[in-house]
Amino acid sequence: MKTKGWQKVFAFTFKQYVKTKSFIVSTIIMAILVAAVFALVNILPVALSDNSSEGNSSPVKDIFDFEKVYIVDETGIVTDENIGELVANGLKAERTDKSADDIVAEVAKTQGAQAAVVFSADKDANGEIFSYTERTFYSPNGSKMASSLSSTMSEFFRMCNVKRLGIDPDAYAQAQITINTRTVEAGQEELNVFAGMLHYAIPIVVSLVLFMLIFVYGNTIAQSIAIEKTSRVMELLLTSVRPLAVVIGKVLAMGLVSLAQFILIVAVGAGSMAISAPFGIMGQIAPLLSNPELLAGGMANAAAAGVDINQFSVAQAVGGILEKFTPVNIILIVITFIIGFLFFALLAALVGASVSRMEDLQAAMQPYSLVGLVGFFLAYYPIIFNAESLADGSAGTNSVQIFSYYFPISSPFSLPSAIILGQFDVVQSVIAVVILAVFTVLVAMLVSKVYEAIILHNGSRLKVGDILKMAKNK
Amino acid sequence: MAISVNNIVKKYGDYTAVNGLSFELNEPGVFALLGTNGAGKTTSIRIILGMLAADKGEVLWDGKPFLACDKPIGYLAEERGLYPKYKVMDQLMYFMTLKGMTPGAAKKAIDYWFDRLEVNEHRNKRAEQLSKGNQQKIQLIAALAPNPELIIHDEPLSGLDPVNAELFKSVIREEIKNNKYIIMSSHQMTTIEEFCRDIVILNHGEAVLQGNLNAIKKSYGRVKLTVKAEGDITGMAQQCGLTITEETPNGCSFNVQSEEQAHKLLNMIISSDIPLIKYELREPNLNELFIEKAGAKNEN
Numbered sequence: 001m002k003t004k005g006w007q008k009v010f011a012f013t014f015k016q017y018v019k020t021k022s023f024i025v026s027t028i029i030m031a032i033l034v035a036a037v038f039a040l041v042n043i044l045p046v047a048l049s050d051n052s053s054e055g056n057s058s059p060v061k062d063i064f065d066f067e068k069v070y071i072v073d074e075t076g077i078v079t080d081e082n083i084g085e086l087v088a089n090g091l092k093a094e095r096t097d098k099s100a101d102d103i104v105a106e107v108a109k110t111q112g113a114q115a116a117v118v119f120s121a122d123k124d125a126n127g128e129i130f131s132y133t134e135r136t137f138y139s140p141n142g143s144k145m146a147s148s149l150s151s152t153m154s155e156f157f158r159m160c161n162v163k164r165l166g167i168d169p170d171a172y173a174q175a176q177i178t179i180n181t182r183t184v185e186a187g188q189e190e191l192n193v194f195a196g197m198l199h200y201a202i203p204i205v206v207s208l209v210l211f212m213l214i215f216v217y218g219n220t221i222a223q224s225i226a227i228e229k230t231s232r233v234m235e236l237l238l239t240s241v242r243p244l245a246v247v248i249g250k251v252l253a254m255g256l257v258s259l260a261q262f263i264l265i266v267a268v269g270a271g272s273m274a275i276s277a278p279f280g281i282m283g284q285i286a287p288l289l290s291n292p293e294l295l296a297g298g299m300a301n302a303a304a305a306g307v308d309i310n311q312f313s314v315a316q317a318v319g320g321i322l323e324k325f326t327p328v329n330i331i332l333i334v335i336t337f338i339i340g341f342l343f344f345a346l347l348a349a350l351v352g353a354s355v356s357r358m359e360d361l362q363a364a365m366q367p368y369s370l371v372g373l374v375g376f377f378l379a380y381y382p383i384i385f386n387a388e389s390l391a392d393g394s395a396g397t398n399s400v401q402i403f404s405y406y407f408p409i410s411s412p413f414s415l416p417s418a419i420i421l422g423q424f425d426v427v428q429s430v431i432a433v434v435i436l437a438v439f440t441v442l443v444a445m446l447v448s449k450v451y452e453a454i455i456l457h458n459g460s461r462l463k464v465g466d467i468l469k470m471a472k473n474k
Numbered sequence: 475m476a477i478s479v480n481n482i483v484k485k486y487g488d489y490t491a492v493n494g495l496s497f498e499l500n501e502p503g504v505f506a507l508l509g510t511n512g513a514g515k516t517t518s519i520r521i522i523l524g525m526l527a528a529d530k531g532e533v534l535w536d537g538k539p540f541l542a543c544d545k546p547i548g549y550l551a552e553e554r555g556l557y558p559k560y561k562v563m564d565q566l567m568y569f570m571t572l573k574g575m576t577p578g579a580a581k582k583a584i585d586y587w588f589d590r591l592e593v594n595e596h597r598n599k600r601a602e603q604l605s606k607g608n609q610q611k612i613q614l615i616a617a618l619a620p621n622p623e624l625i626i627h628d629e630p631l632s633g634l635d636p637v638n639a640e641l642f643k644s645v646i647r648e649e650i651k652n653n654k655y656i657i658m659s660s661h662q663m664t665t666i667e668e669f670c671r672d673i674v675i676l677n678h679g680e681a682v683l684q685g686n687l688n689a690i691k692k693s694y695g696r697v698k699l700t701v702k703a704e705g706d707i708t709g710m711a712q713q714c715g716l717t718i719t720e721e722t723p724n725g726c727s728f729n730v731q732s733e734e735q736a737h738k739l740l741n742m743i744i745s746s747d748i749p750l751i752k753y754e755l756r757e758p759n760l761n762e763l764f765i766e767k768a769g770a771k772n773e774n
Contacts, residue, residue: 004543005543005572008568008571008572009572012564012568012571016557016560020559227557227558228555228557231555231557231558232551232553232554232555233556233557234555235520235525235549235551235555236549236551236555236613236616237569238523238524238525238542238543239523239542239547239548239549240543240569240572240573241543241572242541242543456525456526
């Protein structure tokens with residue numbers, strides 16, 4: 001049997017590889033990075049939101065620390081009554097008749113925290129006002145509060161104008177409520193803002209991680225086979241096992257290492273998320289995730305139930321993805337990974353066997369690298385082209401993305417995220433996996449046909465054409 | 475056990491690497507596969523080991539085609555290879571388990587050979603940390619520890635210092651005593667002559683001389699004459715129809731057509747006043763046969 005003894009090659013390759021310093025160090029670094037990224041993704045939104053809410057509260061308090069806020073109104077809109085309301089609220093505001101330049105020069109010289117707020121109107125050639133400008137000039141000691149004062153004063157000016165026009169301020173506030181817009185392809189899932197972000201980020205991260213695990217380990221396989229061949233260890237091995245057993249044992253061992261690292265990444269990420277949950281967004285949305293009825297009820301119901309709208313949006317987005325992790329989908333993802341790994345690993349093994357000198361390996365790897373990179377970019381770039389659609393709230397995919405899910409050199413990198421995001425249903429996913437499997441079998445047949453001849457070839461590097469010719473002649 | 479190599483032919487494009495090589499190993503001992511560089515020795519060995527497929531002919535083990543990986547064969551390749559980054563013990567254990575040995579039996583065999591070849595202190599070192607000679611010893615352990623029936627040594631002594639060369643020779647002698655079948659390829663004719671029973675000399679892929687070494691030598695007869703005298707014997711040699719082939723401090727060498735020619739020269743020297751120091755009439759040695767067969771063909 002051509003493959004007899006592959007288990008021994010597998011055991012030795014696996015044991016030796018996981019003992020190497022490079023593997024141990026890279027695994028530790030990868031685990032730390034993954035843990036840090038997941039913890040940050042969890043904690044950062046909450047931390048930033050805390051900071052920003054602190055930031056919102058401080059100007060309300062701090063702008064009252066200005067010793068004097070001079071108001072220069074060149075528009076005639078701000079009344080004494082309006083300024084009286086500011087003073088009544090605690091701001092040390094005062095109208096001045098001095099010119100803007102004079103009062104600004106005065107403020108600039110002061111040692112304390114003072115500001116001059118200038119309201120002016122911008123007119124066109126016909127003398128019609130087309131915009132107003134609010135400028136806040138602050139003394140050096142007032143720099144920290146200046147922007148808060150500026151935004152408060154621009155809102156103050158708007159309300160002065162509303163009152164001047166005889167509009168009810170409450171009615172105006174009602175009319176100013178934000179209107180969100182969505183453009184969704186009919187038949188596609190409608191996404192909230194967070195879900196849109198996840199639909200954008202997940203395929204990028206997943207394709208990058210899979211590319212690293214599949215393609216980089218392919219390189220390692222090619223290098224390992226080339227070392228065995230060029231160092232003549234292969235000749236010794238071939239007195240005990242057939243070449244195909246060597247390649248199968250090696251590919252499967254590296255596949256297991258890669259799969260183990262993939263599982264480790266997922267486990268460390270999940271662990272990091274769980275540990276940091278009490279301090280981050282996951283802790284906040286956990287009660288919502290455990291209440292599917294509330295999630296399904298929509299934002300209006302959630303708001304009525306007193307749920308924070310932002311937290312609800314995140315929970316809805318995360319819940320939408322978590323529900324895709326069905327046993328069938330998990331199996332499909334793992335199968336895609338394994339077959340994809342075999343596809344690239346077998347190609348890499350052929351490349352490694354085709355060289356007789358280590359210095360030829362880099363040149364020999366070029367066609368393999370090209371195939372890998374084309375696959376990766378097919379998986380990666382369509383997502384970026386789709387950013388606008390995702391921002392609009394549509395989960396729709398573009399035609400290049402769909403092609404990348406079916407095309408065997410890109411599907412190992414793109415299909416798993418399509419499954420996670422529900423962009424491909426089970427039937428479509430199975431079809432994509434079958435296509436990948438068929439191509440992998442073809443590569444395996446090519447390898448079994450020519451590998452024995454290639455591995456003992458010495459001399460000039462074999463090119464793709466030479467290998468195909470050998471397969472044809474066999 | 476018997477190994478039969480029957481009329482094997484291997485071509486690379488228009489170049490014929492091996493052309494109709496046949497020989498048999500049907501009793502224990504050393505069989506020498508000789509030839510100049512590029513004569514087809516390594517290709518022949520690879521065909522015997524099943525690493526290369528012959529275009530024609532067959533290699534049989536007890537009359538049947540075989541796969542080297544299914545038979546107890548030890549192989550010390552010409553271009554030695556070990557995993558440079560792995561520990562010596564780890565890789566030897568790997569090679570032994572590939573040969574079907576249990577871990578316990580493998581460790582016992584490796585321990586014996588570590589002691590025998592005096593490399594015990596290197597067992598936990600990486601191969602790249604060893605000298606070339608010690609790496610060669612580890613390779614020899616990989617070939618012999620599984621206790622194979624057939625051992626193929628391709629240039630076993632190249633690059634070894636005289637002490638280690640002697641150690642290797644003692645191991646080969648031991649293997650002969652243990653009734654192993656050995657195929658040895660080497661350029662060191664004295665070593666081959668020391669061990670081998672049968673030979674084949676390849677030149678450009680073809681066997682130019684083949685058979686039992688003693689029988690071959692006998693068939694040539696005593697045709698190599700070396701004479702050392704205190705005076706000039708050139709004139710006497712010419713009178714006997716002899717031409718000097720080589721002149722060294724050890725004397726003059728001649729190729730004789732018949733023993734009578736040599737005796738005639740001896741009588742002439744004795745009859746003269748020139749004192750004779752050395753007179754040796756012998757069969758050709760392997761080195762001389764090799765040069766005659768391989769060298770002559772190369773000149774053509």
